[in-house]
Amino acid sequence: MDAEPILKVADVTKKFGNLVAVNRASLEVNRGEIVGLIGPNGAGKTTLFNAISGLYRPEEGTVFFKGMNITNWLPHKICKLGMSRTFQVTRAFTHMTVEDTVRVGAYNRFNEKNVQDKVDQVIKVCELVDIRKRVCEDLGLASLRKVELARALATEPEMLLLDEAGAGLNATELATFMDLIKKLNQESQITFCVVEHVMQMVMGLCQRIVVLDSGEIIAAGTPNEISNNARVIEAYLGKRAVHARNQ
Amino acid sequence: MNVKKFFNPRNILILFGVGIALVIPLIFKAGQYTMLLMTTVLLYAILASAWNIIGGMAGQLDLAAAAYLGLGAFTTGTLLIRWNITPWVGMIIGGLVATLLAMLIGFPLFGFKVKELWYALSSSALVVVMQSLFMMWNEVGGPTEKYLPVGTSPWYSLRFNDYMPYYYIMLIILVVVLLVNRWIRYSKLGYSLLALGEDEDAVEVLGVNSQSSKLKALAIYSFICGVVGGIFASIYGYVHPAFFDTSMSMEIAILGIVGGMGFIYGPALAAIVMVSFREVLRASLGSQLAGLYLAVYAIILIVVALYQPRGIAPLVERGIKKAQTYFVELTRGRRADIKSS
Amino acid sequence: MFETATQGIITGILMGAIYALIALGLSIVFGIMNVTNFAHGDFVMLSMYLSFAVGSALAWDAVATPLITAPLMFLFGIITYYLLIDRTLRQMYVVQLAVTVGLQILMRSAALIIWQAQPRALQYSFIQGNIQIGDFQILTSRLFSAVVSLIFIAGMAYFMNKTWAGRAMRAASDDLGAASLMGVNYHKTYALTFAIGSSITALAGGLVMSFQQTDPVGGIRFGLLSWAVLALAGLGSLPGLIVAGIIVGVVESLTVSFFDPRSRLLGVYAIFILVLWLRPRGLFGRR
């Protein structure tokens, strides 16, 4: 049972007109893992996330989640099955309060009676207690990222896709954020797949990294393997990043 | 429901309003004109409150109220004229027929994620389409009005010579619609709809089925419009394709917007203020310079929309808050007085 | 049968080109400024009244009236923009809806007060008449208007793509803040856009006035129709506007010829709703 990957993406292709944004990409994520997905800008990471979470319909290929073929499922059904995500460009419910936003997610698994408990719990975990009554419109980027994470957590996912959730955070903030994800991973057994450009986070968090370039998977392996992979350095990391790491 | 929570200033205000509405006709022995006016106001209040579910909460700017209203009216009217079926039954069937049409239209529209303005325009087109169809369908519609017979019992044919019964029927429906609004607003559906109005994709990945949520909202809205359509036909005593009126649909949406989108009582409040205000204008300026009263009405509408873009409900809300703090301070002050004495 | 169809299509194409011109003003205002102007039909109505006023005062042909009405509508556009639209730009689009619906009621009642309820028209225009080609007939007024409309849509496309003002408009429509960082005063740019939209409406009004009449509620006839053309075309596509106008014109014409004149708009709106289902971005839309 545990041997079977929780998420299996097989040969997924997504095109926009002539542009092949994702090209026969395959990827497996095991239960309990934190997997990083990196690649140059425009490599197709967000597009792949969209194809997995049901927002886009891939032209080819299949997506399995918990052993079920969820290709072409609608997003809400995929969420019901236990997968949720955040967005690269934050998509808050502008005029709703933090609490209500989280509540929308919480209704996924909870009914009117116990939804409030879940909301309270998630808000506490994500450290949103101070701003729970604030309207999302007034929040800064960092808070919005937390709210997005919170509402996704409220759906009680078994797996979470995070799209550049750490972008725009400085080193210290990033460390706190990474601690939260690690805690969720260990205590709540949530599997993560994260897209990130901040190497500090990718390297420090992920057990395994998959590299996407021009829609194709070009490498996969442990952080160490990846940071020494010539092709990855050439396409993505650049010499300086490697240099900085080696220091 | 928590009793203490229930008796907050807002609910007390609402209860007070309903209470006044209940007794006004009796206390003031209102004449027929006043009764008709208040009935009309209630009619718009109901429609605008129903619109609030699809427009205010789900953020779908629906302009098809008159399509559903007209369909309800024609169903009720035809059933009465042809088979002598009482409008009490007719308006329920009318509501269901309206819902059926709404589902037929809404299923693909929501399925294909037609949104915002485009949804508004297609729903507005629906009204025109219905009017054309009923204009050509001579058996049921056609250009000549179909008169609703009064029959032997006004209660059976819902054809009163006096507006009092209509008024109370409308009042009951309004209260029900407001309760439905409230119930939806603080339920799973309501939160989903509110979020849907903001960002659809983001809601879907949280496990909300956007199509079915919107369809639910549309169904409730169109059903209410259809039912009200049945009463509408009864009040005016005939059915005619002119019931499919694009500007009436627009007006209902405007009331919803001006009232304060997403506020439960906002649209009803706007209907009460704006509709009666317009009638006062019509009655006082209407005969002086043709069109003047509408110009005044339009200017007021523009000014309200420009300076109160979130609607008049937030204004009331602020008032309530002020009153609340005032009362709190008052009681506190009194306590202090008691202590000091 | 074949003859009727051909004649219907000819009539429809010409009328469609005019519909495209009527929708052009809206396309600029909504497609570029993102302003939901529900009073667009009434801008056409006002233009037609101005044409009437100018034409009857100076004994001008309707076709010539835009020489005066276009600047007037330009002015009207600027005033409307600064008084009303500018204040709604940062609001939700429903606020624009409420404001422009208010404007619509206001314009209708003003027209009623000024010009009374009787329909007003200018007499026979020099462009009226017909050309007979075999069994088919082309009305010269429609042909003339169609040609003018094509020229203006092409001119507008040039303006949008090749002039600084046009580029500024498009930039502002993409990102207001960023455009102002480029030195675009978007209030001015938008006022200009809105005014250009209004004055094109004046042109359309003058042409239509050569074979039609107007009355205070005459705007209804053009409002929703323009939106339908715009929806078919998709936002930001000026050539698409022509195709969409022609589709609307032909569908209308064929419904009248083959089905029932009463169902004139039925076909148009049926297509409109259908396109929204199948191609929410319109036939040629970019966004």
Place this chain on the structure above:
Amino acid sequence: MLEINNLNSGYGKVSVLRNVTFHVDQDEMVAIIGPNGAGKSTLLKTISGLVRAQSGEVKFENDSIFCLSPDQVVRRGLAYVPEGGRVFPNMTVLENLMMGAYSNPGILKTGILDEIYTLFPILKNRSAQFARTLSGGERQMLAIGRGLVSRPKLIMLDEPSLGVAPKLVDEIYEKIHALKRIGLTVLLVEQNTGYALELADRGYVIENGQIAMEGTAAYLSTSDHIKKFYLGL
């Protein structure tokens, strides 16, 4: 060159910046760092006129630009590349660059576009493409290029590395370095503190809308506070 005194600013009733005072000298590169939500972007927006200041003094080349509208500020030679670049998605790359010259179209004749193309060769290849089809890094370069077209005296960059792949970040910073060499004054806001302090001459730290620290880059990078809270060392 740029002088800010006791600036207070915010959104509506929310006040974000409190009594901010700092200056940028000619040919200098100044970095502003600070935690999330400290008000860095707000500061740049206020200088450029996108956000209306509440009180204070903003002087550019000894002229007050306090409360001028953005288009007036650009005309003085102060360019601002906002967070995320904000290119015009429905215009081509070339048109985007041309928009940079909107306030002074004549500048296009001076060969500025070629200069930009030598700086960012990729933009030349993409010049006919719609900006919406560019990748994140390309957008960022386009945005900087667009900011440079007007030959500004001072350019303000807001997190040019946000969401950009590491390799591209390197490239972008190389370019920024190049800009400095050709004599441009740069005001840089950056989360990536290490980078920022490496490149800049001087730096300011904003916390909670107030200047918490200032000094030369070298001084700041050795400060314990910076090490602890910004470099995560």
Place this chain on the structure above:
Amino acid sequence: APAAPAAPEAPEAPAAPTAKALPDEIVVGVVQPLTGSFAVFGKEGQIGAELAIKHINEAGGIKSMGGKKLRIVVEDAGGTADSAKLATESMISKNRPVAILGEYISRFVMAASEVTDREKVILIADALVPQITQMGRQYLFRPGPTATNHGAMAYQFVKETAAAAGVEVTSLAILNEDSANGRANSLGATEAALKDKISIVTTLEYPYDITDATQIVQQLEKANPDVIIHTPYFNDAIVFGKAFKETGYYPKFIAGAGACGYVDPASIAALGDAAEGISMTFSYNPAKDTPQNKKFVDEYKATYGYIPTEGAGMNYYGAMVLYEALEYAGTNFPDDPLNPDNLRASFLALDLTSGPAVETYPSNQIKFSPTGDNLFPGVVVLQVQNGQPVVVYPADGAEAKPVFPNPYYVAK
């Protein structure tokens, strides 16, 4: 009647021993659409009624009631049924008029007459649709002709003038805008034509807010009738008039029915020579050579610059019929002349062959059937000749001879 509570003001039985005191003034209401799509007619109607009341007062008021003066109050019925009904209720509750003139649109009449019947206020309607008097209303009277009369008259006019001119008319096309009134006119014409076994080659109905009539005209051209009988509203009459001229399609004659469009001053101004020769049926005869009518026409013309249109005429004689009924009531029910039932009885008892009402009415007699319709409805036909609307039919009220076929068309 429905079991509604009796109105509080319900009058005493007519046999009350003492005479009821009369009010200072007798209030007459006018409820007309002054805004919305139907405002053209409504405004004219208001003017006609106001002039009539003015003339009545100038002539000494209601003489049988000691010269009581009439006072007019106006309400805007707007463009929808709900505003019309509200306007009627408001009129009654605020002013309690003895009678209301107007309502114009058949659905307005339907909704309003339920109110006037409940409140026992006389409603003198100026709508043409036949159905409005078939709902069993007690206090509703329609002095004017019906749309059926109009349609039949249009046909009869064509038939007789054609015969007189020696032109053969064997086929007709029937064309109308798609309102109840348009259809009723067409039915009237069709029925009359069918009796003569004339072939009706095509019947077309179109929405009145049409933007382009070319296709319809082209269809008519294909059907090639001798004569087209057309019931337009105001806007579409202009669209059609221009389309006829533009396509160059000319039947022998275009005969209008239903009193809207083609021959009123605004339409002639809009159409120019495209209106030339077109005829239209009218419920009012502006050319009737009587002192009262002359007075009306002259004063109207002096104020507005053109002869009274149909709406003005209908409301003028509507008010005059009310005047006659009031005089009758004053004479025959001196105790309580304004009692609605007495007033109703007076209306039903009227049999006018002279006096101001008949002098302004197209026929020479006014007498109401129990349903409230005039038993002697009159319709005249106007034709545009040299840019002027002139009454051409029937011969005894005409000011000029009809020209048939349309000379303007023949020339083409």
